[in-house]
Amino acid sequence: MDKARLLTLILKALEADREVLSQQLAASHEAATHSESKAENKYDTRGLEAAYLADGQRRRLHEIELALAAYRALTPTAMTDGIRVGALVELATPTGSRWLFLGPDAAGLKVRLDGHDVLVISSRAPLGQALLGREEGDEVEVTVEGRVHRQEIVAVL
Numbered sequence: 001m002d003k004a005r006l007l008t009l010i011l012k013a014l015e016a017d018r019e020v021l022s023q024q025l026a027a028s029h030e031a032a033t034h035s036e037s038k039a040e041n042k043y044d045t046r047g048l049e050a051a052y053l054a055d056g057q058r059r060r061l062h063e064i065e066l067a068l069a070a071y072r073a074l075t076p077t078a079m080t081d082g083i084r085v086g087a088l089v090e091l092a093t094p095t096g097s098r099w100l101f102l103g104p105d106a107a108g109l110k111v112r113l114d115g116h117d118v119l120v121i122s123s124r125a126p127l128g129q130a131l132l133g134r135e136e137g138d139e140v141e142v143t144v145e146g147r148v149h150r151q152e153i154v155a156v157l
Contacts, residue, residue: 001157006076010103010106017064018061018064018065021060032051032053063105071105082135084133091154092154101119102122102132135156139151
């Protein structure tokens, strides 16, 4: 798998998210400031609700901008000294295998590369923390909701 192509796919997905969110932010800002959103009585909260929505969207847009900056600064390198941010990892699971990319941000994003779904995780996630410093052949163990999940590291790119 080509990590440079993976980074391009992640950047494209983030840019698409940014574009959609920018449009939604403009619409919610318009709704918050429109004359019809002016409160007619003390129980009318349409304008206030639209303003809260716009504020949340503005914060999310900022998060996407930070993620874009982090990915633009990331250089694909070989992982010769253990897993770290920028690693593409294949894990063997009881149901097969899955690919993860340990990214600087944008956890939860999924992209499709070479016929495989690749899930972006961060080092702040329990699995991301468990992977740091590990190598091919190592087993990682993560406890989720009281259940222990063990997975073997099959490949590190």
